[in-house]
Amino acid sequence: MDNKEAMALSDFSPSSPKKLFCFGYGYVAEHLAATLKNSGEDWVICGTTTDVEKRREMEKKGIKAYLFSERMTLSDPLYTLNGVTHILISIPPNHGGDVVFQAHARDILQISSVEWIGYLSSTAVYGNRDGDWVDENAELRPTSERGSKRAKAEIQWLKMRRIAQIPINIFRLSGIYGPGRSAIETVRAGVSKRVYKEGHAFNRVHVDDIVQALIASMDQPNPGDIYNCADDNPAPSHELIDYACKLLGKESPPLKTYDEDLDMSPLARSFYKDNKRVCNKKIKNKLGVTLKFPDYKSGLEDVLERESS
Numbered sequence: 595m596d597n598k599e600a601m602a603l604s605d606f607s608p609s610s611p612k613k614l615f616c617f618g619y620g621y622v623a624e625h626l627a628a629t630l631k632n633s634g635e636d637w638v639i640c641g642t643t644t645d646v647e648k649r650r651e652m653e654k655k656g657i658k659a660y661l662f663s664e665r666m667t668l669s670d671p672l673y674t675l676n677g678v679t680h681i682l683i684s685i686p687p688n689h690g691g692d693v694v695f696q697a698h699a700r701d702i703l704q705i706s707s708v709e710w711i712g713y714l715s716s717t718a719v720y721g722n723r724d725g726d727w728v729d730e731n732a733e734l735r736p737t738s739e740r741g742s743k744r745a746k747a748e749i750q751w752l753k754m755r756r757i758a759q760i761p762i763n764i765f766r767l768s769g770i771y772g773p774g775r776s777a778i779e780t781v782r783a784g785v786s787k788r789v790y791k792e793g794h795a796f797n798r799v800h801v802d803d804i805v806q807a808l809i810a811s812m813d814q815p816n817p818g819d820i821y822n823c824a825d826d827n828p829a830p831s832h833e834l835i836d837y838a839c840k841l842l843g844k845e846s847p848p849l850k851t852y853d854e855d856l857d858m859s860p861l862a863r864s865f866y867k868d869n870k871r872v873c874n875k876k877i878k879n880k881l882g883v884t885l886k887f888p889d890y891k892s893g894l895e896d897v898l899e900r901e902s903s
Contacts, residue, residue, distance in 0.1 A: 610677060611636035611637060611638050612630075612635065612636065612637050612638070612679045612680065613637070613638040613639075613640065613677050613678045613679050613680070613707075614626075614627065614630060614637060614638070614639050614640065614678075614679070614680045614681075614682065615640045615641070615674075615675060615678045615680070615681050615682070616639070616640065616641035616642065616681075616682045616684065617641075617642050617662065617681065617682065617683045617684065617685055617694045618641075618642060618643075618682075618683065618684040618685035619641030619642060619643055619648075619652060619657065619659070620684055621770065621772070621775060621801060622682075622684055622714060622767075622770065622801060622804055622805070622808075623641060623682055623684055625772070625801045625802070625804075625805050626682065626804075626805050626808055626809070627639045627641070627657065629805050629809065630809070638658070639656070639657050639658070640657065640658040640659070640660070640674075640678070641657050641658075641659055641660070642659070642660045642661065642662035642668075642685075643659060643660075643661065643662070644661065644662070644663045644666075646661070649661060660674060662697075663693070664688060664693040664696070664697070667697040667698065668697070668698060668701075671698050671701035672701060672704060672705070675698075675701065675702065675705045676705070676707075677707050678705055678707060678708060679707050679708060679709045679710070680708070680709060680710045680711075680712075680812060681702065681708060681710070681711045681712070682711075682712045682714070682808070683711065683712065683713045683714065684714040686743075687743040687744060687746065687747040688743065689743065690746075691743065691746040691747045691749075691750045692713070692746075692747035692750055692751065695747065695750045695751060695754075699750075699754060702760065703754075703758055703760065708760075708761065709761060709812075709815065710761050710763070710811065710812050710815045711751075711760060711761055711762045711763065712762075712763050712765055712808055712811065712812075713747065713748065713751050713762060713763070713764050713765065714765050714767060715744045715747065715748050715764050715765060715766045715767065716740065716741065716744045716766060716767055717766045717767065717768050717797070717822065717824065717870070717872050718736060718738055718740050718741030718744055718868065719734045719736050719741050719744050719745040719748065719766060720732055720734065720735065720736070720741075720766075720868075720870055720872075721734075721735040721736045721737035721738070721741055721868060721870075722735075722737045722867060722868045722869055722870065723869065723870040723871075724793075724869055724870075725793050725794075725795065725869050725870065725871065726870060726871065727870070727871045727872070727873050728822075728870050728871070728872055728873065729822065729872075729873040729875070729876065730766070730820045730821065730822055730876055734748075737867060737868060738864045738867070738868065739864075740861075740864070741868075748764050748820075751764070752764070752818065755817060755818050759817070760817070761815055761817040762817060762818065763811050763815070763816065763817065763818070763819050763820070763821065764819075764820040764821070765804070765807065765808065765811075765820075765821050765823050766820065766821065766822050766823065766872075767799060767804060767823045767824075768796065768797035768798055768799045768822075768823065768824040768825070768872055769796060769797065769798040769799065770798075770799060770801060770804065771798055771799075771800060771801070771890075771893060771897075772800050772801030772802065772893070772897065773801075773896075773897050773900050773901075775801075776838070776893070776894060776897045777834050777835055777837075777838035777890075777894060778838050778841070778842065778894060778897050778898060780835075780838075781835065781838045781839055781842055781844060782842065786835050786838070786839075786847055787835070787847060787850065787858075788831075788832035788835045788836065788846060788847050788848065788849045788850065789831060789832060789849075789850055789851070789852055789858070789866070790830070790832055790849055790850070790851050790852065791830075791851070791852035791866050791869075793869065794830055794831075794852075794866060794869050795828040795829050795830050795869065795871060796828055796829075796831070796865075796868075796869070796870070796871075796872075797824035797825050797827075797828045797871065797872045797874075798824075798825050798834075798890055798893070799823045799824050799825055800825070800885075800886065800887040800893040800896070802886050802887065802896075803823065803825070803883070803885050803886055803887055804823050806883050806885075806886065807821060807823050807877045807881060807883050810877070810881035810882060810883055811881060814881065816880070819880070821876055821877050821880075821881065822872050822873060822874050822876060822877065823874070823877060824872040824873075824874045825874070825885060825887065825888055825889055825890065825893070826874065826885065826888040826889060827888065827889035827890065828870075828871040828872065829889075829890060832849060833890075834890050834894075835847065837890065837891055837894060838894055841894060841895065841898055842898075852866055
């Protein structure tokens with residue numbers, strides 16, 4: 595064993611700062627990191643990106659940044675992950691499942707300091723339920739390629755949980771939105787559409803509420819648990835666009851039916867094929883989360899308020 599391996603396998607000093615490593619330093623990870631940095635606790639934040647320029651930007655913000663992809667894994671994972679206490683995985687899966695699992699699951703097992711691992715999945719794993727409600731106990735029945743990949747990644751990590759007792763939690767996210775990433779931006783850009791499909795509704799979740807759930811899980815880890823992160827108000831997408839237009843004082847785009855919109859992308863069309871309502875009671879009852887934005891109206895209002903503050 596060389597010195598780097600010994601460092602990675604050594605006992606983690608309780609006086610050391612907490613250390614979050616984000617595989618995929620994207621939208622949710624960035625908001626989580628900012629919240630932890632502002633919490634008053636001592637946090638070291640690390641993250642990965644596939645882009646050299648973004649790596650430079652992360653470093654300027656005090657983030658220890660590394661290049662990582664399925665073709666370019668961590669060159670010295672035991673050294674890089676040394677002292678890490680918390681791991682967030684938010685990289686989209688490939689056909690083989692989770693790319694982090696494929697590249698570094700065995701390495702992560704050797705990092706004795708790890709207290710919590712969060713895998714960001716999607717409610718797409720539930721598939722189409724014809725408008726019925728689903729909770730975390732529902733069978734996985736993905737009806738899209740996206741959902742099938744997520745389900746495979748979940749199974750990989752949960753199987754390792756059973757075999758090796760890693761402290762993994764799964765977070766199934768509904769449609770993510772927040773500052774800089776919402777219907778406000780699409781309406782302003784002139785690319786929003788209002789599409790009607792009878793009976794279709796879906797949940798969304800504000801990034802701040804995802805962060806709430808992640809931190810609550812970190813504070814009271816329940817390894818192996820699965821949590822839906824969703825708002826209280828599953829609603830049709832055309833209502834969301836209408837409200838964004840109202841807030842901006844703009845006229846709503848014309849309403850088209852699902853069958854009329856022939857220009858819809860395959861990804862968007864697959865979205866409309868799934869119709870379900872996602873129950874969020876577990877994050878409330880088990881993690882004690884009170885949603886800051888229980889519906890899209892309060893969430894979009896928040897997006898506009900932050901712009902003017």
